[in-house]
Amino acid sequence: MSNKARLSTPTKSYQTRAHPKQLFTPSPPPAQTHESSLLKLELRQKLEGFLIHRREWDEVVLSRGLTYALKIVELEAEIEATFQHASFVQECEESEVTLVDGYAWKQWRKLADYRSRLDTVLVDMANVYERFQVLNDGLEKLVQTACRINGIKATFDIPVWTTWSLPRFCDHLLSLCVPFSTSLSLYNTLKDVISSKETTRQEKQAAISYWACQPLLPELAALKELLAVEVPDFLNPQYSTPRKAI
Template identity: 30%
Template sequence: MSHRLASFKGPSTPSSSPVQQRQVSVGPSSPARVTESTYHRSLRTLLQELRSATETWDDLVLIDGLKAAKSLVDMRTELDNDLARAPNRLPRRHLVGPQLEVMDRKISDLDGVIAKLHKQFRKMNNIVDNLEGLVVEAHKNKGWRWVEKEPLWTTWSLEKFASNIPEILIYYHRALNEHIKLVDTLRTHAVSFDESRDAISKWAEQPWLEENGWEAKWEDLCAVEVDRWK
Protein backbone atom coordinates (compact mmCIF):
# COMPACT_ATOMS: atom_id res chain seq x y z
CA MET A 1 0.00 0.00 0.00
CA SER A 2 2.95 2.32 0.49
CA HIS A 3 4.20 2.54 -3.11
CA ARG A 4 4.02 6.02 -4.53
CA LEU A 5 2.50 6.44 -7.97
CA ALA A 6 5.07 7.94 -10.27
CA SER A 7 2.48 9.47 -12.56
CA PHE A 8 -1.16 9.34 -13.50
CA LYS A 9 -1.95 8.11 -16.97
CA GLY A 10 -4.81 9.96 -18.57
CA PRO A 11 -7.06 8.70 -21.32
CA SER A 12 -5.53 7.62 -24.60
CA THR A 13 -5.21 10.15 -27.43
CA PRO A 14 -8.60 10.89 -29.01
CA SER A 15 -9.10 9.81 -32.61
CA SER A 16 -9.42 12.26 -35.43
CA SER A 17 -13.08 11.34 -35.89
CA PRO A 18 -15.37 14.41 -35.60
CA VAL A 19 -17.53 12.47 -33.15
CA GLN A 20 -14.58 12.11 -30.78
CA GLN A 21 -13.20 15.64 -31.06
CA ARG A 22 -15.37 17.02 -28.25
CA GLN A 23 -13.82 14.49 -25.82
CA VAL A 24 -10.30 15.90 -26.08
CA SER A 25 -8.94 16.60 -22.58
CA VAL A 26 -5.74 17.96 -21.13
CA GLY A 27 -5.77 15.02 -18.72
CA PRO A 28 -7.38 14.43 -15.35
CA SER A 29 -4.17 15.05 -13.41
CA SER A 30 -4.85 18.78 -13.50
CA PRO A 31 -6.40 19.76 -10.15
CA ALA A 32 -8.79 22.12 -11.92
CA ARG A 33 -10.27 19.14 -13.77
CA VAL A 34 -10.86 16.97 -10.70
CA THR A 35 -14.43 16.41 -9.62
CA GLU A 36 -14.16 16.32 -5.85
CA SER A 37 -15.94 13.74 -3.75
CA THR A 38 -16.72 13.80 -0.05
CA TYR A 39 -13.43 11.97 0.47
CA HIS A 40 -11.45 14.70 -1.28
CA ARG A 41 -13.02 17.39 0.89
CA SER A 42 -12.73 15.38 4.09
CA LEU A 43 -9.05 14.66 3.49
CA ARG A 44 -8.30 18.32 2.78
CA THR A 45 -10.08 19.33 5.99
CA LEU A 46 -8.16 16.78 8.07
CA LEU A 47 -4.82 17.86 6.62
CA GLN A 48 -5.63 21.52 7.30
CA GLU A 49 -6.61 20.64 10.87
CA LEU A 50 -3.29 18.84 11.29
CA ARG A 51 -1.43 21.86 9.95
CA SER A 52 -3.34 24.10 12.38
CA ALA A 53 -2.38 21.86 15.32
CA THR A 54 1.30 22.07 14.38
CA GLU A 55 1.07 25.85 14.04
CA THR A 56 -0.41 26.07 17.53
CA TRP A 57 2.39 23.78 18.71
CA ASP A 58 5.04 26.16 17.33
CA ASP A 59 3.34 29.17 18.92
CA LEU A 60 3.35 27.42 22.29
CA VAL A 61 7.01 26.47 22.01
CA LEU A 62 8.49 29.53 20.34
CA ILE A 63 6.38 32.23 21.99
CA ASP A 64 4.92 31.13 25.33
CA GLY A 65 7.50 28.52 26.30
CA LEU A 66 10.56 30.39 25.12
CA LYS A 67 9.44 33.56 26.89
CA ALA A 68 8.94 31.71 30.19
CA ALA A 69 12.24 29.84 29.90
CA LYS A 70 14.26 32.97 29.10
CA SER A 71 12.61 34.92 31.91
CA LEU A 72 13.42 32.14 34.36
CA VAL A 73 17.08 32.02 33.40
CA ASP A 74 17.39 35.82 33.35
CA MET A 75 15.93 36.05 36.84
CA ARG A 76 18.33 33.42 38.17
CA THR A 77 21.27 35.24 36.62
CA GLU A 78 20.08 38.54 38.09
CA LEU A 79 19.70 36.98 41.52
CA ASP A 80 23.18 35.46 41.37
CA ASN A 81 24.59 38.85 40.44
CA ASP A 82 22.72 40.58 43.26
CA LEU A 83 23.96 38.06 45.80
CA ALA A 84 27.52 38.42 44.53
CA ARG A 85 27.40 42.22 44.76
CA ALA A 86 25.84 42.49 48.20
CA PRO A 87 26.26 39.24 50.11
CA ASN A 88 26.42 40.92 53.55
CA ARG A 89 24.29 44.04 53.19
CA LEU A 90 20.81 42.51 53.01
CA PRO A 91 19.27 39.49 54.69
CA ARG A 92 19.44 36.70 52.14
CA ARG A 93 15.82 35.66 52.72
CA HIS A 94 14.60 39.17 51.78
CA LEU A 95 16.60 39.07 48.61
CA VAL A 96 15.98 35.48 47.63
CA GLY A 97 12.42 34.81 48.75
CA PRO A 98 10.48 37.13 46.42
CA GLN A 99 12.67 36.17 43.47
CA LEU A 100 12.11 32.47 44.06
CA GLU A 101 8.36 33.00 44.11
CA VAL A 102 8.48 34.64 40.70
CA MET A 103 10.78 31.90 39.37
CA ASP A 104 8.36 29.26 40.58
CA ARG A 105 5.60 30.99 38.62
CA LYS A 106 7.75 30.82 35.49
CA ILE A 107 8.25 27.10 36.08
CA SER A 108 4.48 26.76 36.41
CA ASP A 109 4.16 28.57 33.09
CA LEU A 110 6.48 26.02 31.50
CA ASP A 111 4.46 23.18 33.00
CA GLY A 112 1.38 24.80 31.47
CA VAL A 113 3.05 24.87 28.08
CA ILE A 114 3.83 21.17 28.38
CA ALA A 115 0.20 20.44 29.23
CA LYS A 116 -0.92 22.36 26.15
CA LEU A 117 1.60 20.50 23.97
CA HIS A 118 0.12 17.24 25.26
CA LYS A 119 -3.29 18.52 24.17
CA GLN A 120 -2.05 19.37 20.67
CA PHE A 121 -0.40 15.97 20.36
CA ARG A 122 -3.66 14.25 21.32
CA LYS A 123 -5.41 16.36 18.70
CA MET A 124 -2.89 15.20 16.09
CA ASN A 125 -3.55 11.58 17.05
CA ASN A 126 -7.30 12.08 16.73
CA ILE A 127 -6.84 13.58 13.26
CA VAL A 128 -4.77 10.59 12.17
CA ASP A 129 -7.43 8.25 13.60
CA ASN A 130 -10.08 10.10 11.59
CA LEU A 131 -7.92 9.80 8.48
CA GLU A 132 -7.70 6.04 8.96
CA GLY A 133 -11.46 5.94 9.44
CA LEU A 134 -11.89 7.84 6.19
CA VAL A 135 -9.89 5.16 4.38
CA VAL A 136 -12.02 2.38 5.85
CA GLU A 137 -15.19 4.16 4.75
CA ALA A 138 -13.79 4.80 1.27
CA HIS A 139 -12.86 1.11 0.92
CA LYS A 140 -16.47 0.16 1.60
CA ASN A 141 -18.02 2.71 -0.74
CA LYS A 142 -15.45 3.20 -3.49
CA GLY A 143 -13.45 -0.03 -3.50
CA TRP A 144 -9.80 -0.80 -2.86
CA ARG A 145 -8.62 0.20 -6.33
CA TRP A 146 -10.00 3.73 -5.97
CA VAL A 147 -8.47 4.08 -2.51
CA GLU A 148 -5.05 2.65 -3.31
CA LYS A 149 -4.50 3.36 -7.00
CA GLU A 150 -6.54 6.41 -8.01
CA PRO A 151 -4.76 9.77 -7.57
CA LEU A 152 -6.96 12.26 -5.75
CA TRP A 153 -5.73 15.53 -7.23
CA THR A 154 -2.25 15.10 -8.65
CA THR A 155 -0.35 11.88 -7.96
CA TRP A 156 -1.06 10.83 -4.37
CA SER A 157 -3.90 8.41 -3.63
CA LEU A 158 -5.97 8.45 -0.46
CA GLU A 159 -4.09 5.40 0.75
CA LYS A 160 -0.75 7.11 0.23
CA PHE A 161 -1.80 10.06 2.36
CA ALA A 162 -3.15 7.72 5.04
CA SER A 163 -0.03 5.55 5.13
CA ASN A 164 2.49 8.42 5.20
CA ILE A 165 0.89 11.13 7.33
CA PRO A 166 0.97 9.10 10.61
CA GLU A 167 4.77 9.23 10.48
CA ILE A 168 4.57 12.83 11.67
CA LEU A 169 3.36 11.64 15.08
CA ILE A 170 6.69 9.91 15.72
CA TYR A 171 8.62 13.16 15.55
CA TYR A 172 6.16 15.31 17.47
CA HIS A 173 6.12 12.67 20.21
CA ARG A 174 9.92 12.77 20.37
CA ALA A 175 9.80 16.57 20.43
CA LEU A 176 7.27 16.48 23.27
CA ASN A 177 9.49 14.18 25.33
CA GLU A 178 12.46 16.46 24.66
CA HIS A 179 10.54 19.52 25.89
CA ILE A 180 9.52 17.63 29.04
CA LYS A 181 13.19 16.82 29.74
CA LEU A 182 14.21 20.42 29.14
CA VAL A 183 11.61 21.72 31.59
CA ASP A 184 12.87 19.21 34.16
CA THR A 185 16.39 20.55 33.58
CA LEU A 186 15.26 24.14 34.12
CA ARG A 187 13.08 23.24 37.08
CA THR A 188 15.90 22.96 39.61
CA HIS A 189 17.31 26.25 40.89
CA ALA A 190 20.73 24.64 41.15
CA VAL A 191 21.11 24.28 37.39
CA SER A 192 24.15 26.08 35.99
CA PHE A 193 23.95 29.00 33.58
CA ASP A 194 25.61 26.97 30.81
CA GLU A 195 23.13 24.12 31.24
CA SER A 196 20.25 26.59 31.20
CA ARG A 197 21.53 28.28 28.05
CA ASP A 198 21.91 24.91 26.34
CA ALA A 199 18.37 23.93 27.35
CA ILE A 200 16.93 27.15 25.92
CA SER A 201 18.83 26.61 22.68
CA LYS A 202 17.47 23.08 22.28
CA TRP A 203 13.98 24.28 23.20
CA ALA A 204 13.98 26.80 20.35
CA GLU A 205 15.66 24.55 17.80
CA GLN A 206 13.25 21.61 18.17
CA PRO A 207 15.77 19.29 16.45
CA TRP A 208 13.29 16.44 15.97
CA LEU A 209 11.11 18.72 13.87
CA GLU A 210 13.83 20.44 11.91
CA GLU A 211 13.46 18.02 8.98
CA ASN A 212 10.31 16.09 9.89
CA GLY A 213 7.91 18.68 11.27
CA TRP A 214 4.91 19.85 9.30
CA GLU A 215 6.48 22.97 7.81
CA ALA A 216 9.67 21.18 6.77
CA LYS A 217 8.17 18.05 5.25
CA TRP A 218 4.46 18.41 4.51
CA GLU A 219 3.50 21.97 3.69
CA ASP A 220 5.12 22.14 0.26
CA LEU A 221 3.97 18.62 -0.57
CA CYS A 222 0.36 19.44 0.23
CA ALA A 223 0.60 22.64 -1.80
CA VAL A 224 1.40 20.44 -4.80
CA GLU A 225 -0.78 17.41 -4.07
CA VAL A 226 -3.92 19.02 -2.63
CA ASP A 227 -6.10 21.29 -4.72
CA ARG A 228 -7.17 24.60 -3.13
CA TRP A 229 -4.70 24.00 -0.31
CA LYS A 230 -4.34 27.59 0.81
Protein backbone atom coordinates (compact mmCIF):
# COMPACT_ATOMS: atom_id res chain seq x y z
CA MET A 1 0.00 0.00 0.00
CA SER A 2 2.73 2.41 0.92
CA ASN A 3 4.64 1.46 -2.27
CA LYS A 4 1.65 2.46 -4.44
CA ALA A 5 1.38 5.78 -2.64
CA ARG A 6 5.05 6.49 -3.24
CA LEU A 7 4.77 5.55 -6.93
CA SER A 8 1.74 7.81 -7.51
CA THR A 9 3.35 10.90 -6.02
CA PRO A 10 5.74 11.63 -8.95
CA THR A 11 2.82 11.32 -11.40
CA LYS A 12 0.79 13.99 -9.60
CA SER A 13 3.82 16.21 -9.26
CA TYR A 14 4.52 15.91 -13.01
CA GLN A 15 0.93 16.84 -13.89
CA THR A 16 0.99 19.87 -11.57
CA ARG A 17 4.14 21.23 -13.21
CA ALA A 18 2.59 20.83 -16.67
CA HIS A 19 -0.43 23.05 -16.00
CA PRO A 20 1.28 26.47 -16.02
CA LYS A 21 2.86 25.74 -19.38
CA GLN A 22 -0.53 24.85 -20.84
CA LEU A 23 -2.65 27.68 -19.34
CA PHE A 24 -0.50 30.81 -19.52
CA THR A 25 1.07 32.72 -22.44
CA PRO A 26 4.49 34.28 -21.83
CA SER A 27 4.42 38.09 -21.52
CA PRO A 28 6.40 40.18 -24.05
CA PRO A 29 10.06 40.70 -23.24
CA PRO A 30 10.58 43.80 -21.04
CA ALA A 31 13.02 45.27 -23.55
CA GLN A 32 10.38 45.27 -26.30
CA THR A 33 7.84 47.02 -24.06
CA HIS A 34 10.43 49.65 -23.16
CA GLU A 35 11.34 50.21 -26.81
CA SER A 36 7.67 50.61 -27.73
CA SER A 37 7.32 53.29 -25.05
CA LEU A 38 10.34 55.07 -26.47
CA LEU A 39 8.75 55.01 -29.93
CA LYS A 40 5.65 56.72 -28.53
CA LEU A 41 7.81 59.31 -26.81
CA GLU A 42 9.78 60.02 -29.97
CA LEU A 43 6.62 60.33 -32.04
CA ARG A 44 5.17 62.80 -29.53
CA GLN A 45 8.38 64.83 -29.67
CA LYS A 46 8.22 64.96 -33.46
CA LEU A 47 4.61 66.11 -33.35
CA GLU A 48 5.67 68.86 -30.97
CA GLY A 49 8.65 69.58 -33.20
CA PHE A 50 6.40 70.23 -36.18
CA LEU A 51 4.34 72.74 -34.21
CA ILE A 52 7.52 74.42 -32.94
CA HIS A 53 8.90 74.80 -36.47
CA ARG A 54 5.55 76.08 -37.73
CA ARG A 55 5.53 78.75 -35.01
CA GLU A 56 9.10 79.67 -35.96
CA TRP A 57 8.05 79.96 -39.60
CA ASP A 58 5.05 82.16 -38.76
CA GLU A 59 7.19 84.40 -36.57
CA VAL A 60 9.72 84.92 -39.35
CA VAL A 61 7.11 85.42 -42.09
CA LEU A 62 4.47 87.46 -40.27
CA SER A 63 6.20 89.19 -37.37
CA ARG A 64 9.38 90.15 -39.20
CA GLY A 65 8.98 89.67 -42.94
CA LEU A 66 5.59 91.33 -43.23
CA THR A 67 6.77 94.23 -41.08
CA TYR A 68 9.74 94.97 -43.32
CA ALA A 69 7.69 94.50 -46.49
CA LEU A 70 5.17 97.08 -45.29
CA LYS A 71 7.93 99.49 -44.27
CA ILE A 72 9.51 99.22 -47.73
CA VAL A 73 6.28 100.06 -49.53
CA GLU A 74 5.39 102.89 -47.15
CA LEU A 75 8.86 104.41 -47.29
CA GLU A 76 9.00 104.20 -51.09
CA ALA A 77 5.74 106.14 -51.26
CA GLU A 78 7.14 108.73 -48.87
CA ILE A 79 10.35 109.09 -50.86
CA GLU A 80 8.38 109.41 -54.08
CA ALA A 81 6.31 112.19 -52.56
CA THR A 82 9.44 113.91 -51.28
CA PHE A 83 11.03 113.80 -54.71
CA GLN A 84 7.94 115.07 -56.52
CA HIS A 85 7.43 118.06 -54.22
CA ALA A 86 11.02 119.03 -53.45
CA SER A 87 12.08 122.51 -54.54
CA PHE A 88 15.26 121.17 -56.13
CA VAL A 89 13.46 118.60 -58.32
CA GLN A 90 14.10 120.62 -61.49
CA GLU A 91 17.77 120.94 -60.72
CA CYS A 92 18.81 117.28 -60.42
CA GLU A 93 17.94 113.72 -61.35
CA GLU A 94 16.32 111.32 -58.88
CA SER A 95 19.61 109.48 -58.46
CA GLU A 96 21.19 112.76 -57.27
CA VAL A 97 18.52 113.64 -54.72
CA THR A 98 20.44 112.01 -51.88
CA LEU A 99 23.41 114.29 -52.60
CA VAL A 100 21.31 117.44 -52.39
CA ASP A 101 18.80 116.79 -49.62
CA GLY A 102 19.87 115.38 -46.26
CA TYR A 103 16.41 114.10 -45.35
CA ALA A 104 16.09 112.23 -48.65
CA TRP A 105 19.54 110.74 -48.08
CA LYS A 106 18.43 109.38 -44.70
CA GLN A 107 15.27 107.94 -46.22
CA TRP A 108 17.18 106.17 -48.98
CA ARG A 109 19.57 104.71 -46.41
CA LYS A 110 16.64 103.49 -44.34
CA LEU A 111 15.03 101.94 -47.41
CA ALA A 112 18.23 100.08 -48.26
CA ASP A 113 18.35 98.78 -44.69
CA TYR A 114 14.76 97.48 -44.88
CA ARG A 115 15.51 95.70 -48.15
CA SER A 116 18.58 94.10 -46.60
CA ARG A 117 16.55 92.97 -43.59
CA LEU A 118 13.94 91.45 -45.89
CA ASP A 119 16.71 89.50 -47.60
CA THR A 120 17.75 88.21 -44.17
CA VAL A 121 14.17 87.11 -43.51
CA LEU A 122 14.32 84.86 -46.58
CA VAL A 123 17.56 83.33 -45.30
CA ASP A 124 15.90 82.63 -41.95
CA MET A 125 12.90 81.09 -43.71
CA ALA A 126 15.25 78.78 -45.59
CA ASN A 127 16.80 77.76 -42.27
CA VAL A 128 13.40 76.87 -40.83
CA TYR A 129 12.64 74.90 -43.98
CA GLU A 130 15.84 72.91 -43.43
CA ARG A 131 14.60 72.03 -39.96
CA PHE A 132 11.43 70.67 -41.52
CA GLN A 133 13.61 68.54 -43.79
CA VAL A 134 15.48 67.14 -40.79
CA LEU A 135 12.12 66.36 -39.18
CA ASN A 136 11.05 64.53 -42.35
CA ASP A 137 14.14 62.34 -42.26
CA GLY A 138 13.46 61.55 -38.61
CA LEU A 139 9.87 60.54 -39.34
CA GLU A 140 10.95 58.10 -42.04
CA LYS A 141 13.57 56.56 -39.74
CA LEU A 142 11.00 56.29 -36.95
CA VAL A 143 8.72 54.14 -39.12
CA GLN A 144 11.65 51.90 -40.05
CA THR A 145 12.63 51.51 -36.40
CA ALA A 146 9.06 50.70 -35.38
CA CYS A 147 8.82 48.00 -38.06
CA ARG A 148 12.08 46.47 -36.87
CA ILE A 149 10.92 46.39 -33.24
CA ASN A 150 7.22 45.51 -33.57
CA GLY A 151 7.03 44.00 -37.05
CA ILE A 152 5.51 45.55 -40.16
CA LYS A 153 1.94 44.34 -39.64
CA ALA A 154 1.74 45.42 -35.99
CA THR A 155 3.32 48.78 -36.78
CA PHE A 156 0.78 49.58 -39.49
CA ASP A 157 -2.27 48.02 -37.80
CA ILE A 158 -2.01 48.81 -34.09
CA PRO A 159 -2.96 52.35 -32.94
CA VAL A 160 -0.33 54.29 -31.05
CA TRP A 161 -2.83 55.89 -28.67
CA THR A 162 -6.41 56.07 -29.95
CA THR A 163 -7.03 55.07 -33.58
CA TRP A 164 -4.06 56.26 -35.65
CA SER A 165 -1.04 54.04 -36.22
CA LEU A 166 2.51 55.38 -36.10
CA PRO A 167 2.98 55.32 -39.92
CA ARG A 168 -0.28 57.21 -40.35
CA PHE A 169 0.92 59.97 -38.02
CA CYS A 170 4.24 60.15 -39.86
CA ASP A 171 2.65 60.22 -43.32
CA HIS A 172 0.33 63.02 -42.23
CA LEU A 173 3.18 65.13 -40.90
CA LEU A 174 5.21 64.50 -44.04
CA SER A 175 2.29 65.73 -46.15
CA LEU A 176 2.05 68.88 -44.02
CA CYS A 177 5.75 69.60 -44.56
CA VAL A 178 5.57 69.43 -48.37
CA PRO A 179 3.99 72.90 -48.96
CA PHE A 180 6.86 74.68 -47.21
CA SER A 181 9.12 74.08 -50.22
CA THR A 182 6.77 75.78 -52.69
CA SER A 183 5.92 78.42 -50.10
CA LEU A 184 9.60 79.32 -49.75
CA SER A 185 9.84 79.75 -53.53
CA LEU A 186 6.73 81.94 -53.49
CA TYR A 187 8.18 84.21 -50.81
CA ASN A 188 11.40 84.64 -52.75
CA THR A 189 9.30 85.86 -55.67
CA LEU A 190 7.22 88.14 -53.45
CA LYS A 191 10.38 89.58 -51.92
CA ASP A 192 11.72 90.44 -55.38
CA VAL A 193 8.44 92.16 -56.28
CA ILE A 194 8.41 94.19 -53.06
CA SER A 195 12.09 95.20 -53.21
CA SER A 196 12.25 95.94 -56.93
CA LYS A 197 12.35 99.51 -58.20
CA GLU A 198 10.59 98.41 -61.38
CA THR A 199 7.31 97.12 -59.94
CA THR A 200 4.30 99.37 -59.43
CA ARG A 201 2.74 100.23 -56.10
CA GLN A 202 -0.28 98.08 -56.99
CA GLU A 203 1.95 95.08 -57.66
CA LYS A 204 3.72 95.60 -54.36
CA GLN A 205 0.41 95.81 -52.49
CA ALA A 206 -0.75 92.58 -54.11
CA ALA A 207 2.51 90.90 -53.09
CA ILE A 208 2.02 92.04 -49.49
CA SER A 209 -1.51 90.61 -49.48
CA TYR A 210 -0.16 87.23 -50.57
CA TRP A 211 2.64 87.51 -48.02
CA ALA A 212 0.19 88.06 -45.17
CA CYS A 213 -2.21 85.20 -45.95
CA GLN A 214 0.38 82.42 -46.57
CA PRO A 215 -1.82 80.94 -49.32
CA LEU A 216 0.10 77.67 -49.80
CA LEU A 217 0.11 76.51 -46.17
CA PRO A 218 -2.76 74.65 -44.47
CA GLU A 219 -4.31 76.05 -41.31
CA LEU A 220 -3.10 74.61 -38.01
CA ALA A 221 -6.59 74.33 -36.51
CA ALA A 222 -7.33 70.98 -38.17
CA LEU A 223 -4.05 69.47 -36.94
CA LYS A 224 -4.63 70.67 -33.39
CA GLU A 225 -8.14 69.18 -33.40
CA LEU A 226 -6.69 65.87 -34.60
CA LEU A 227 -3.99 65.83 -31.94
CA ALA A 228 -6.49 66.69 -29.22
CA VAL A 229 -8.43 63.53 -30.13
CA GLU A 230 -5.61 61.13 -31.00
CA VAL A 231 -2.84 62.02 -28.53
CA PRO A 232 -3.66 62.01 -24.80
CA ASP A 233 -3.01 65.38 -23.11
CA PHE A 234 -1.05 66.60 -26.12
CA LEU A 235 -2.29 70.19 -25.88
CA ASN A 236 -1.91 70.28 -22.09
CA PRO A 237 1.43 72.00 -21.29
CA GLN A 238 1.61 70.06 -18.03
CA TYR A 239 2.19 66.85 -19.98
CA SER A 240 4.51 68.18 -22.67
CA THR A 241 7.65 66.16 -23.20
CA PRO A 242 11.07 67.69 -22.55
CA ARG A 243 12.44 69.69 -25.48
CA LYS A 244 15.27 68.20 -27.49
CA ALA A 245 16.63 68.45 -31.00
CA ILE A 246 14.36 66.71 -33.51
